[in-house]
Amino acid sequence: AQSVTQLGSHVSVSEGALVLLRCNYSSSVPPYLFWYVQYPNQGLQLLLKYTTGATLVKGINGFEAEFKKSETSFHLTKPSAHMSDAAEYFCAVSYTGGFKTIFGAGTRLFVKA
C-alpha cells in the first residue's frame, strides 16, 4: 500500500529564507510523486511532479523537489521565501496502474516579514 508522511504540520520561515518541506513516501512499486499547494478557500493546484527520468524536478513559483529513492524522500525546497508562498502544501503519491493519488496530511507554511 502507498502512503505519504509529511514531517511538520507547520513550518515558519522569514521572508527571503530557505523553504524546506519534508516528505517521505512508502510504496511497494515505483512511485509517482507530486507536490500540491492549497491557498485559503481554494482547491489544490499542482506545483511539480516526478514520474520518471531526472530526479530533480522544477515546478512553478521557484519550487523544486528531489526524488531520492534510497531515502524514500521527495522534499520540497525554495531558495528564498516570499510572502505569497504562505499556504498549505501537500505531498502526494500514486503509481502506474493505480486509480488514486494518496495525499499526506499537509504542511502549513507561514512566511514572516
Next chain:
Amino acid sequence: EPEVTQTPSHQVTQMGQEVILRCVPISNHLYFYWYRQILGQKVEFLVSFYNNEISEKSEIFDDQFSVERPDGSNFTLKIRSTKLEDSAMYFCASTRTSNTGELFFGEGSRLTVL
C-alpha cells in the same frame, strides 16, 4: 483556461437528509475523482471513476455514497442520510491520463451537517 467547476460552494443540511454535490470536469478529461477534507485534516481519497464505472474506492466510500455521470458533462456525488461526521470540504478532480498526470481540482463544496 479550462477548469473544474463545483456546485454548490456551500450547503447546509440536516442530519439524515440526502445531498448531491455536482461537478463539471474539464471537457477532454477521462478520469474523475472525489476527495474529502475534514476541517484542518488531510485530503482523503473517496472514489475514482473511469469509463462510466468506479475504478477504485476507499473504505470511507460505503453504501451511503454513490457517484454518477448522468450526462456527458456532469459528475455527481450523492450522500444518502447524511451524518454529522460527513461535514467536510468535498473536492472534485479530473485528469486526462490516469495517475501519472496532474489532478485538476475544483474549488470545493463545503458541506455542513447540523
